[in-house]
Amino acid sequence: MRLCFTGVFPPETASMRVFSRQFRLEVVRRIQKGEKVAALARELGIHRKIMYEWGRQVKEGGEANLLPRGRPKAGQGGNPAGGVNRCITDLRRTIARQELVIEFFKRCIAALRSSVRAERRNADKRIFESIAAMQGRLSVEAMCRWAGVSRSGFYRYLRTAIAVKPE
Numbered sequence: 001m002r003l004c005f006t007g008v009f010p011p012e013t014a015s016m017r018v019f020s021r022q023f024r025l026e027v028v029r030r031i032q033k034g035e036k037v038a039a040l041a042r043e044l045g046i047h048r049k050i051m052y053e054w055g056r057q058v059k060e061g062g063e064a065n066l067l068p069r070g071r072p073k074a075g076q077g078g079n080p081a082g083g084v085n086r087c088i089t090d091l092r093r094t095i096a097r098q099e100l101v102i103e104f105f106k107r108c109i110a111a112l113r114s115s116v117r118a119e120r121r122n123a124d125k126r127i128f129e130s131i132a133a134m135q136g137r138l139s140v141e142a143m144c145r146w147a148g149v150s151r152s153g154f155y156r157y158l159r160t161a162i163a164v165k166p167e
Helices: 021-032 037-044 048-061 080-114 120-134 140-147 151-164
Strands: none
Touching: 021 037, 021 048, 037 048, 080 120, 080 140, 120 140, 120 151, 140 151
16 A cells, blocks of 8 residues: 555656655655665655655755755745855855956056056056956956046057057
């Protein structure tokens, strides 16, 4: 006789069975109490690998981690452990970007300090040099906006710098 905690199993001809969260929790609890997975798998007609997966999910994130099958609907929480990992990754990416921005500003400040007495055009040239040095690591658009110079002015500077170099 097959025991089911949610009522009747779907017909044997069904290609994919979907088990309720309560059923899966009860199976995991029985495994945690010491029942043999192989015997339980035979009794319930479920593959052992699925039961081990349910047990792993509960072990990693508690019973709340035993999520329903499929992708969470909009507005519903996903895997809490996955969310934390994603958050950490996003924070690391943000920190790396902020370090680049800080480096950019340090270069701009150094350029401006060295040309305080010079005319504005000379200061812009130094800012453009800083932007060119950071190009590819930060967007040109953002660096020009932060430094208060025009993007077209930066690209004009690049064209003239390239034309002057081959001397």
